[in-house]
Amino acid sequence: MATDYDAPRKTEDDSESIEALKERVPDKLSGSVDAEDADNPSGFELPGADLSDLELDVVVLPAQEDEFTCVSCFLVKHRSQVDHEEKAGLICVECAA
Numbered sequence: 001m002a003t004d005y006d007a008p009r010k011t012e013d014d015s016e017s018i019e020a021l022k023e024r025v026p027d028k029l030s031g032s033v034d035a036e037d038a039d040n041p042s043g044f045e046l047p048g049a050d051l052s053d054l055e056l057d058v059v060v061l062p063a064q065e066d067e068f069t070c071v072s073c074f075l076v077k078h079r080s081q082v083d084h085e086e087k088a089g090l091i092c093v094e095c096a097a
């Protein structure tokens, strides 16, 4: 999970993690609704394991198809804001100025 954050060519993997995230969000919501099952230890394990995973994905996924994450300021910018690409990834016009 902690690797490949700065591999901009893996756009397919990014979209897959977004899809996975969409499927997990309802689990998180239903987990909080299941408060009446709090006495049930078996219902307590899954949300705990998924949540840590979920938060990691949220940090990684911001760049959409028409967006990119500048490797200098780490902000998500529109593709039109790309100035140039370095080995580490794309640099936005503001950082290149």
Ligand SMILES: [Zn+2]
Pocket (backbone or CB within 6 Å): 070, 071, 072, 073, 074, 075, 091, 092, 093, 094, 095, 096
């Ligand atoms: Zn930048």
